[in-house]
Amino acid sequence: MKNLNLKKNIERRFFLLSALKGISFGVLSWRLFDLQVIENKKYDKLSKNNQFNFSLVVPERGEIYDRKGRVLAANRDAFSLYVKSSQNLNLKKILDKLLLITNLNEEDVKNFENRFKNLKKNNINVFITDNLSQRDISKIAVRLHEFPEINFLMTKKRVYPQGTITSHLIGYTGKLTEQDLKKNKNLINFSNLRIGKYGLEKFFDNMLRGEFGRRREEVNARGKIITSNLYEKPNPGKNLTLSIDLNIQSYSLTRLQNLNLKKSKFSEPETGSVVVMDVNTGELICCVSSPNFNPNVFTRGIKSKEWKSLINNKKAPLLNRAVSGLYPPGSTIKMAVALAALENGIIGYDTKFFCNGVKEYGDMKFHCWHKHGHGNINLSQAIERSCDVFFYELGLKVGIEKIGLMLKKLGLDANINLELNELRKGLVPSKKWKLDVKGTRWTPGETINASIGQGYMLSNPIELATMVSRIANSEFLVEPTLLSGKTKKFAKLDINKNHLNYIKSAMSNVVNSEMGTAYKSRLKIKNFKMAGKTGTVQVVRISEDEREKGIIKNKDREWKKRDHALFVGYAPLEKPKYSICVIVEHGGSGSTIAAPIAKDIMEKLLV
Amino acid sequence: MFSYNNKFYKPDSILKKLLKIDWLLLFLVLIVCIIGIGALYSAGDGSLNPWAINHIYKIILGFLIIFILSQFNINFIMNFSVVLYVFCILCLIYVIYFGVGDVKRWINLKYFFFQPSELAKISIILLLAKFFTYYPNNSKNFLYNIFAIFLVLTPGFLVVNQPDLGTGSMLILLGFAIIFVNGLSWNIIFSIVLVSLISLPIIWQNLLEYQKYRILVFLNPELDTLGKGYQIIQSKIAIGSGGMFGKGFLTGSQSRLDFLPEKHTDFVFTLISEEMGFVGSMLVLILYFVINLILIKEFLKEENVTNKILIFGVSFLIFLYIFFNIGMVTGLIPVVGAPLPFISNGGTSLITIFIGLGIIQSIRVSRNV
Numbered sequence: 004m005k006n007l008n009l010k011k012n013i014e015r016r017f018f019l020l021s022a023l024k025g026i027s028f029g030v031l032s033w034r035l036f037d038l039q040v041i042e043n044k045k046y047d048k049l050s051k052n053n054q055f056n057f058s059l060v061v062p063e064r065g066e067i068y069d070r071k072g073r074v075l076a077a078n079r080d081a082f083s084l085y086v087k088s089s090q091n092l093n094l095k096k097i098l099d100k101l102l103l104i105t106n107l108n109e110e111d112v113k114n115f116e117n118r119f120k121n122l123k124k125n126n127i128n129v130f131i132t133d134n135l136s137q138r139d140i141s142k143i144a145v146r147l148h149e150f151p152e153i154n155f156l157m158t159k160k161r162v163y164p165q166g167t168i169t170s171h172l173i174g175y176t177g178k179l180t181e182q183d184l185k186k187n188k189n190l191i192n193f194s195n196l197r198i199g200k201y202g203l204e205k206f207f208d209n210m211l212r213g214e215f216g217r218r219r220e221e222v223n224a225r226g227k228i229i230t231s232n233l234y235e236k237p238n239p240g241k242n243l244t245l246s247i248d249l250n251i252q253s254y255s256l257t258r259l260q261n262l263n264l265k266k267s268k269f270s271e272p273e274t275g276s277v278v279v280m281d282v283n284t285g286e287l288i289c290c291v292s293s294p295n296f297n298p299n300v301f302t303r304g305i306k307s308k309e310w311k312s313l314i315n316n317k318k319a320p321l322l323n324r325a326v327s328g329l330y331p332p333g334s335t336i337k338m339a340v341a342l343a344a345l346e347n348g349i350i351g352y353d354t355k356f357f358c359n360g361v362k363e364y365g366d367m368k369f370h371c372w373h374k375h376g377h378g379n380i381n382l383s384q385a386i387e388r389s390c391d392v393f394f395y396e397l398g399l400k401v402g403i404e405k406i407g408l409m410l411k412k413l414g415l416d417a418n419i420n421l422e423l424n425e426l427r428k429g430l431v432p433s434k435k436w437k438l439d440v441k442g443t444r445w446t447p448g449e450t451i452n453a454s455i456g457q458g459y460m461l462s463n464p465i466e467l468a469t470m471v472s473r474i475a476n477s478e479f480l481v482e483p484t485l486l487s488g489k490t491k492k493f494a495k496l497d498i499n500k501n502h503l504n505y506i507k508s509a510m511s512n513v514v515n516s517e518m519g520t521a522y523k524s525r526l527k528i529k530n531f532k533m534a535g536k537t538g539t540v541q542v543v544r545i546s547e548d549e550r551e552k553g554i555i556k557n558k559d560r561e562w563k564k565r566d567h568a569l570f571v572g573y574a575p576l577e578k579p580k581y582s583i584c585v586i587v588e589h590g591g592s593g594s595t596i597a598a599p600i601a602k603d604i605m606e607k608l609l610v
Numbered sequence: 611m612f613s614y615n616n617k618f619y620k621p622d623s624i625l626k627k628l629l630k631i632d633w634l635l636l637f638l639v640l641i642v643c644i645i646g647i648g649a650l651y652s653a654g655d656g657s658l659n660p661w662a663i664n665h666i667y668k669i670i671l672g673f674l675i676i677f678i679l680s681q682f683n684i685n686f687i688m689n690f691s692v693v694l695y696v697f698c699i700l701c702l703i704y705v706i707y708f709g710v711g712d713v714k715r716w717i718n719l720k721y722f723f724f725q726p727s728e729l730a731k732i733s734i735i736l737l738l739a740k741f742f743t744y745y746p747n748n749s750k751n752f753l754y755n756i757f758a759i760f761l762v763l764t765p766g767f768l769v770v771n772q773p774d775l776g777t778g779s780m781l782i783l784l785g786f787a788i789i790f791v792n793g794l795s796w797n798i799i800f801s802i803v804l805v806s807l808i809s810l811p812i813i814w815q816n817l818l819e820y821q822k823y824r825i826l827v828f829l830n831p832e833l834d835t836l837g838k839g840y841q842i843i844q845s846k847i848a849i850g851s852g853g854m855f856g857k858g859f860l861t862g863s864q865s866r867l868d869f870l871p872e873k874h875t876d877f878v879f880t881l882i883s884e885e886m887g888f889v890g891s892m893l894v895l896i897l898y899f900v901i902n903l904i905l906i907k908e909f910l911k912e913e914n915v916t917n918k919i920l921i922f923g924v925s926f927l928i929f930l931y932i933f934f935n936i937g938m939v940t941g942l943i944p945v946v947g948a949p950l951p952f953i954s955n956g957g958t959s960l961i962t963i964f965i966g967l968g969i970i971q972s973i974r975v976s977r978n979v
Contacts, residue, residue: 009746009793013918014910016791020926021906027933028899032892034940038850039888046850053847054863223867 056127056220059193060233062213063159065240067173067203069249070286070487074164076173076204081160082140083195085128086119087152089226094119097152104146105139107132108304114178130195133158134304161197161302167295168253171323172245172423172485174202175301191215200301202323203243203485206422213240246286246487251279255291255604259587275568275587276324276464279604282472282579285481285491288608290465292324325464327427330586332456333538334389334593335467335571336410338474338506340454341382341394343409344401345502352505355381358392362451368547369395369451372539386509389520389537391455398454399447406453407431412480412498414469415462422485429462457541468584471571474510475534475579477503510534511576514598524598526574531609535572535583535601537593542566557591565589570597574605581608624681630975631680635904636673639952639967642897643669646953648859649882653874656860661874661955668957672964679968684917684976687969691736695761698733701726702768715772725958727769727777731784732965734762735923738788743916750795758789759802775821776946780930787926788919824944841877844869845939849883849891856887874955876947880939894953898932908970917973924966931963 038046067076086097094116101107111132119129135143143150161176163169177200184190190198193215199208216237221229260272272293279288296313313321322328344350360376362369371377371391377384385393398406411417416431430436432453434445452458465483472481477500479493511534513519514526520537543564549555557565568590573582583601590596647669650661658666679687701717705726710716716723741758748754762785770778790799814822830839848864857863862884865873873881883891905925912918934948949956951963 009915010913010918012793013791013915013922016793017909017918017922020787020791020922024902024926024929027929028895028902030942031933031936031940032895034942035849035883035888035891035895035936038846038940039852039883039891040854042850043853046847047853049847050851050864053844053869054867221863221867224869229867 053224054221056222056228057234058128058218058220059191060216060218060235060237061158061193061196062215062237063239064161064176064197065207065211065213065242067211067243067245069245069247069252070288071248072244073249075169075245075247075249076161076163078159079162081133081158082135083133083156083158084131084135084143085154085156086115086131087154088119088122088127088129089152092152097150100149101131101143101153104142105135108134108306110307111304128154128156132304133160133195158195163298163302165249165253166297166299168249168256169247170202170295170298171292171325171425172202172247172290173298174204175200175298176204177301178304201321202423202425203245206424207243211240211243214238244487245485246281246284246288246489247290247485248288251604251608252289252291254607255279255289255600256293256295258600258603259291259585260293273587273590274318274324275585275590276328277586277600277604278325278464278468278584279608280468280472280481280483280582282475282481282573282582283479284489285469285472285483285493286487286489287465287468287483287485288581289604290325290485292322292328294318294320296320323423323425324586324588326421326423327425327463328586328588329427329429329461329463330567330569330588331458331460331540332415332429332462332467333540333567333569334391334455335536335538335569335584336415336456336460336462336470337386337389337394337454338510338536339409339413339415339470340398340401340406341386341506341509342413342474342498342502343405344382344397345505346409346498347401347405349400350382350397352383353381355379356385356393356396358390360392362392362395364395364399364448364451367448369448370550383505383509383512384518386506386536387512387516387519389513394454395451398450401454403445403450403453404433406450407433410470412496413473414480415466417466417469419465419469419482421465421483426465427463429466430459432459456538464584464586467569467571467586468582471535471573471582471584474503474506475573475582477507507534507576510536510572513537514572520594521570521572521598521602523594524570524602526602526606526609528606528610531574531605532576533572533574533602533605534576535570535598537598538567538569538571539592539594540567540569542589562589566591568596569593570601572598572601572605574609581605627681627975628677630978631676631971632904632908632974635901635967636676638897638901638904640673642894642901642952643672645882645894645897646878646950646955649878649953650874650955652860652862652885653865653878653881655866665955668955668960669952672960675961675964676968676971679965680971680975682972684920684969684972687972688736688740688916691733691740694729694733695737695765698726698730699765699768702730702765705772706768709772715774715777722957727765727772727774727781728958728962730765730769731777731781731927732962732969734765734781734785735788735920735927735966736969737761738785738792739916739919739923742792742919746915750793752798755789755794755798758792759786762786762789773818773821774947775817775824776934776948779946780927780934780948784923784927784930788923791922792919824946841871841945842941844871845877845880846941848880849940852884852887852891854888856883856885856890859885861885876935876949876954877939878954879936879950882953883939895936898928898951902929905970908974912973912977914977917977920973921970924970927966928963931959 063078069075111134115131163173176197179196179198183198184192199205217235219234220231223229255277259275259277274293277289277291281288300309357379358371358377360371360374377388377390380390380393410431416429437445449458453460469483473496478496480496481493514521514533514535521535526533568587570585570593573579583604585597585601587596647662647665650665651658654661705714705717710718716725745754762782766778766782769781848870862881864870864884865881870877870880882894902925905921909918909921912921928951931948931951934946935950937943938945938948949959
């Protein structure tokens with residue numbers, strides 16, 4: 004009986020524990036269901052994180068060609084040096100050893116050390132540099148057994164075979180910086196990525212850069228790579244074909260820098276800019292700025308000393324004068340003033356003004372460049388001889404507002420969509436502008452100055468070339484572009500054709516009539532004639548005292564105080580094809596310095 | 611019922627006795643063993659070497675043990691309970707001084723390593739069954755129970771001190787469960803619970819650093835993603851990433867790429883879960899559950915109190931292995947180190963379980979002959 008009792012007791016306790024077992028099995032099942040079914044996605048992701056390392060594959064950057072397919076920017080094979088990170092790596096020892104046999108860039112080493120510090124995973128190839136010379140690479144390659152941690156990787160290096168010739172246009176690429184990342188949220192933070200920093204490289208950076216591919220590596224728990232394959236192909240950047248003609252570009256540059264081509268190579272090159280534009284399509288045939296720089300130094304990593312010398316150079320070689328050099332346009336805008344007058348019916352073709360060499364307004368004197376005056380002349384003659392007094396009178400009659408409207412219509416101080424971030428708009432002053440910016444009222448004296456393109460008025464070479472192009476084709480509001488084959492419909496110019504033809508014949512006279520200011524620079528080739536307008540821009544005011552003592556010749560003045568020499572023009576006369584704008588900073592007079600350059604370039608273009 | 615006539619070995623009854631064995635149970639065990647061989651084949655990167663082949667040998671040995679033990683009358687086996695217990699205690703003392711392995715758990719027997727703590731589990735079942743049958747109807751007696759507890763704690767502490775928290779706590783839990791089933795009065799249970807609650811801080815202080823650390827990391831695995839928590843995290847990732855149907859045989863990335871620690875022993879279930887998914891891991895769990903049900907049936911069929919305690923002890927031991935192991939790899943309980951029955955490639959523990967099953971078969975055969 005007692006035994007039976009004992010048995011019953013044991014069975015009761017047994018059931019209690021069996022129930023506990025059953026519950027435990029239930030708990031374990033639920034746990035498995037939770038992990039494997041409910042939270043599967045989370046763990047699957049973690050498992051893939053364990054299994055795979057993804058690394059970015061840099062796409063090949065698009066190349067840049069001139070209009071005839073000559074290479075302006077390309078990629079060349081290069082070697083990159085990497086260090087494989089691991090836990091017990093003696094970084095200092097490796098770097099010291101490397102520095103002993105190669106010339107590692109200090110900045111590269113510093114950046115590399117930073118990158119190394121911020122590592123989150125081990126067994127990753129950490130980029131050191133891609134700036135090694137062939138000699139350094141072979142030195143390391145020979146001793147590779149001493150550096151088991153070091154890897155070489157084939158990469159691409161940006162090269163600019165034309166060097167200084169297209170420096171400002173093409174620009175350069177540079178290493179991705181923190182600031183770049185802040186500015187552009189779409190950029191992928193990739194240590195070895197180079198992005199466009201200047202010029203077309205910057206403007207078309209997205210297009211040229213292409214899209215990253217991905218490489219997938221299967222790694223085991225100790226970081227050993229088991230398999231490696233290309234997971235997503237990189238999408239190479241698109242190539243660019245420019246409207247630039249390398250021949251003309253290079254000729255214009257040398258012609259501008261050396262003035263008469265005979266000048267000694269060792270003297271300092273002239274500063275200035277030459278822009279040649281197709282008057283019908285707006286394609287820029289050349290776009291030169293001087294002085295310039297060698298963009299290839301940015302590829303190999305510019306040293307801070309080199310950078311400082313570029314930045315501190317008084318002639319600002321990094322400035323693209325063609326698009327961001329702002330100059331008073333001087334007499335080159337006289338056509339616009341004349342058109343404003345004709346369009347508004349203020350004068351006729353035969354209206355004459357008398358020039359005695361000076362215009363007195365109130366107690367102020369405004370001189371003509373011709374000391375003794377041009378006498379009684381009409382509009383065409385005034386343009387041909389670039390009479391200032393005529394335009395003083397005309398300007399006063401037309402008024403600054405109407406002059407401004409015409410200038411803007413022809414492209415000055417207008418929104419031009421050129422493919423360069425460096426573009427800086429000129430300035431066409433108005434009464435409102437004066438009040439807003441200077442806080443004072445506009446004076447008639449300022450109108451007088453403005454009518455010969457002096458005073459507040461500023462413009463860049465691209466704008467001036469655009470202005471001439473619009474006058475030359477007489478049909479459309481042409482806009483400049485650096486890309487070739489870009490067909491774009493332009494808006495109508497909407498200026499009376501007769502007026503335009505009148506102005507164009509006056510411009511022809513400037514070059515082709517014996518009285519014209521640029522007569523010496525008429526084209527010496529058959530069947531082609533050029534039309535144009537000279538401009539000589541005073542940089543410092545000449546006081547009445549100085550005038551009486553006799554003006555000091557340009558050559559004898561300090562460089563900074565010399566006049567800017569300008570010339571704008573187009574050719575051929577009958578069927579205009581090219582427009583040109585030449586500016587030589589502190590070069591002297593437009594007719595003797597700028598016009599001959601334009602002539603030579605035009606001849607080169609038309610032959 | 612208490613028949614001693616089969617005390618001695620009789621050759622003519624071998625076949626008769628073998629036929630009395632619970633073949634369904636053995637079949638289920640064999641299936642689990644085959645799953646184990648498959649898992650170890652996968653753990654060896656698709657090779658029988660080094661684990662799967664070793665496992666096969668041990669399983670053959672295991673089944674032989676069942677067959678041999680089934681030939682003996684249970685009462686005959688029970689005669690050795692005290693001797694076995696004393697032997698285990700001596701071995702446990704021996705490993706303190708002459709044990710091998712970084713935690714001194716094993717005795718080197720030249721051909722294999724013997725882990726006395728595993729055998730102690732069997733011996734505690736046998737000894738307690740013997741003890742309770744010698745002094746029946748004393749289950750309410752305090753001193754009697756205290757002595758039983760002392761019998762459990764002696765090997766228990768010896769094992770915990772090795773240090774082997776997993777095996778030690780399993781041993782103690784097993785002993786307590788048997789004492790509980792025997793009818794330990796609730797008064798004593800509550801007072802023990804009270805005492806242990808009070809002594810918990812003292813035990814905590816006496817735990818070794820690595821044991822404390824294991825518990826702390828268990829409570830928050832992210833504490834140490836590269837150290838001990840790493841095992842739990844990687845194990846959970848492997849199980850979780852298996853999903854419903856798994857990554858497929860031999861293709862578990864976590865195991866193949868060595869993210870799983872000890873994938874052939876304590877963490878072998880993780881490998882099955884990763885490669886066979888929820889379906890595979892539930893199949894294993896259900897097989898274990900059915901094996902447990904069969905053992906419950908065996909318990910209910912048995913009339914003898916001693917044998918009841920023996921059956922319960924073995925079945926609870928198997929349950930503890932399963933719960934400790936799967937609970938550990940799924941992050942439910944600390945990483946204490948417990949093999950998965952019939953699947954993990956562990957030596958002595960596998961044999962221990964087979965001995966347990968052999969004892970049950972001996973009871974079954976003794977009853978039916």
